[in-house]
Amino acid sequence: MAEAESESGKPQGAGTQTLLRGLTLLNCVAAGVGDVKGIAAHLGTPRSTTNRMLASLVAEGYLHHVPYKGYLLGPKLIQLGMKALEQRPLVAIARPHIEELAQATGDTIHLGVEENGEVFYLDKISGTRGLEMRSRTGQRMPLASTGLGKALMLGMVPARWPALHALTCPPGLPDGRPRPADWPEFEAQMARYVAQGWAMDLEENELGIRCVSAPVRDGRAQVVAAISIASAVPYMPEDRMAALGPLVRATAEAISKDLGWTAP
Amino acid sequence: MAEAESESGKPQGAGTQTLLRGLTLLNCVAAGVGDVKGIAAHLGTPRSTTNRMLASLVAEGYLHHVPYKGYLLGPKLIQLGMKALEQRPLVAIARPHIEELAQATGDTIHLGVEENGEVFYLDKISGTRGLEMRSRTGQRMPLASTGLGKALMLGMVPARWPALHALTCPPGLPDGRPRPADWPEFEAQMARYVAQGWAMDLEENELGIRCVSAPVRDGRAQVVAAISIASAVPYMPEDRMAALGPLVRATAEAISKDLGWTAP
DNA sequence: CCATTTGTCCCACTATTTGGAACATATGAA
DNA sequence: TTCATATGTTCCAAATAGTGGGACAAATGG
Known part of the structure; x- marks a missing residue:
């Protein structure tokens, strides 16, 4: 999987692929892409991988899931956002x-x-x-x-x-x-x-x-x-x-x- | 690394260790733990791993970093939180x-x-x-x-x-x-x-x-x-x-x- | 000045994640 | 109803992405 490396051989955010993918996924949903297919397309990950991440994010409250309907940002993100403002x-x-x-x-x-x-x-x-x-x-x-x-x-x-x-x-x-x-x-x-x-x-x-x-x-x-x-x-x-x-x-x-x- | 498995043998959030660790890290910072040592302690990860995640999160704007001072929740979380409110x-x-x-x-x-x-x-x-x-x-x-x-x-x-x-x-x-x-x-x-x-x-x-x-x-x-x-x-x-x-x-x-x- | 904490690299090992595939189920349109 | 499509779920061999120990430099704060 040849990742984008800027010029010299430094692999930008190395060592955290799963984490960064998950965060990109959240941004995807934030942008209004709520269907699995669309998300998978944006991330370039297969369905199975995408679903695995989605399930984890839902389980932790970072996403809302309406089965067979789509995904939306979850309450945990509201909490974090508010804390971020407070901090x-x-x-x-x-x-x-x-x-x-x-x-x-x-x-x-x-x-x-x-x-x-x-x-x-x-x-x-x-x-x-x-x-x-x-x-x-x-x-x-x-x-x-x-x-x-x-x-x-x-x-x-x-x-x-x-x-x-x-x-x-x-x-x-x-x-x-x-x-x-x-x-x-x-x-x-x-x-x-x-x-x-x-x-x-x-x-x-x-x-x-x-x-x-x-x-x-x-x-x-x-x-x-x-x-x-x-x-x-x-x-x-x-x-x-x-x-x-x-x-x-x-x-x-x-x-x-x-x-x-x-x-x- | 025996992870918490609830009762039966289903490993709760399997296949996304790095992602979940990263999110736990964010919650750590949200809770006011802003020093590397404290974060590493809460996560149970060695310094090297902790720093790698921190660096990625900072690079993506999910955390603020004041060198040798500590970490704070970043602007991206404010954005996501507000979007979550909208959605x-x-x-x-x-x-x-x-x-x-x-x-x-x-x-x-x-x-x-x-x-x-x-x-x-x-x-x-x-x-x-x-x-x-x-x-x-x-x-x-x-x-x-x-x-x-x-x-x-x-x-x-x-x-x-x-x-x-x-x-x-x-x-x-x-x-x-x-x-x-x-x-x-x-x-x-x-x-x-x-x-x-x-x-x-x-x-x-x-x-x-x-x-x-x-x-x-x-x-x-x-x-x-x-x-x-x-x-x-x-x-x-x-x-x-x-x-x-x-x-x-x-x-x-x-x-x-x-x-x-x-x-x- | 010293004791700590932190930022930054390296690297061999392997646990973690991957992604293909097959199947079951739900949805919406015809 | 039917069909076509999108989705939820599980499995597993392969290999890559992540791990964590360690060593060093730099900054902090007393």
């Missing part, structure tokens, strides 16, 4: 701050970090305005089109901006879809955001949704996360955004202080 | 529990969620007492007059109760129709239900039908559903309801645990 000190530390912010604004608050060139949503407090945002904890989004993402980009060297911007706006993208400004203007905006210490998202990720955001720094002054206040356009006129900017920034700095950061 | 086939999960409850009581069992200020029936198991209830899966009912609804209301801020109560009892409602108690008394009842963790419906929705109910919570301790035991008055004297209360509650909590909820 992130960032989430625990930021909670009280973003709760206060949610209270004060009535809008939806997000907490996220950068991961592999994307935003990773770590926490969300839904606003009290009745409207529900599509965003979800555990979700990923592009950096350049989201408020959170732009705040995270404020902590990177500007040299990385073009690539990230391009990644969000691939050439030949159909019109009519929300997207960030084109490059030269995008760069100008970012420069302004750096200067003021907070960023904006003007319906660039989702039509009708605007937000203001700010970066969170750790003890080494590195940007490690970002928070944002998001709401529907009617609740987010220009002047309100201008007023909220310093507020997100202050909250982000409060969190940063809890992480050991000290104001310059 | 949560409430009905499938609750089924075995409510079937058991139906078996034990012989009464009609309902499973429902809140939707737009109403109860939405997701599942129903008819009782074995010969009488058939009008309720149907997919049906909607008021919150304040049904057992399910009141259990769902237990998870809301009490500030929402008056509106929901009023919605069920519009002014000028003709007499003789079943209805919940008038406001001050209704509130007193709800307070008692909150305290005991389960609710009652005394022919408030349908004459001749009484039921006891309890809320079901998810991993975030949010009330996401409710279950109820319903039957005709002759089968539901006061003292039986008092006895069934703790039973519905226990069943509801069993379902909650399957959804990732942990007892406070």
Whole structure:
């Protein structure tokens, strides 16, 4: 079984084939592939091997099994996921701050970090305005089109901006879809955001949704996360955004202080 | 390596040692054991094997690694956990529990969620007492007059109760129709239900039908559903309801645990 | 500075996993 | 009903994937 080896002879994740296969299987099911045949196809394993793993995962509660119907992610994964959130000190530390912010604004608050060139949503407090945002904890989004993402980009060297911007706006993208400004203007905006210490998202990720955001720094002054206040356009006129900017920034700095950061 | 085999000679999760070990490892970390030595001890594996698995899990994002500090659950688990919540086939999960409850009581069992200020029936198991209830899966009912609804209301801020109560009892409602108690008394009842963790419906929705109910919570301790035991008055004297209360509650909590909820 | 714990390699041995095959059962469409 | 297909279940010889001991370097924390 010739496995993919990158260039030199290092067999990436060697010595744990069964484990990695099982985890890939879980991702398969997470992606919505719930039938044995489909799973076996994705994994490249024969039916007998696939069934053996499925049975074990079901027995341990990592999968749900509806006989002759299909497989779904099980309760044990919910438990693990929740624990994973709890264990992130960032989430625990930021909670009280973003709760206060949610209270004060009535809008939806997000907490996220950068991961592999994307935003990773770590926490969300839904606003009290009745409207529900599509965003979800555990979700990923592009950096350049989201408020959170732009705040995270404020902590990177500007040299990385073009690539990230391009990644969000691939050439030949159909019109009519929300997207960030084109490059030269995008760069100008970012420069302004750096200067003021907070960023904006003007319906660039989702039509009708605007937000203001700010970066969170750790003890080494590195940007490690970002928070944002998001709401529907009617609740987010220009002047309100201008007023909220310093507020997100202050909250982000409060969190940063809890992480050991000290104001310059 | 004598593995635990339950009673007869069937080796429980055979053919997936590495996978199950890896998952046990994740649970280890979830339980707060973040050092290699501790993990190896819990698993009963030598350092070399333990490290190999750890490295793979870190590489795939299932664990966080702070070198020479320890291991924490990783972002991939947050993703999977959230997906699991989305996929949560409430009905499938609750089924075995409510079937058991139906078996034990012989009464009609309902499973429902809140939707737009109403109860939405997701599942129903008819009782074995010969009488058939009008309720149907997919049906909607008021919150304040049904057992399910009141259990769902237990998870809301009490500030929402008056509106929901009023919605069920519009002014000028003709007499003789079943209805919940008038406001001050209704509130007193709800307070008692909150305290005991389960609710009652005394022919408030349908004459001749009484039921006891309890809320079901998810991993975030949010009330996401409710279950109820319903039957005709002759089968539901006061003292039986008092006895069934703790039973519905226990069943509801069993379902909650399957959804990732942990007892406070 | 020392005592521990950890990260990283190596490698011979074998227990663990593999995957083909055959059969029983359930599902859904005709 | 029938059929065609997908699924659940078991077996077993082969060999590969995983094991675990050991030796070394590096980092930690007192």
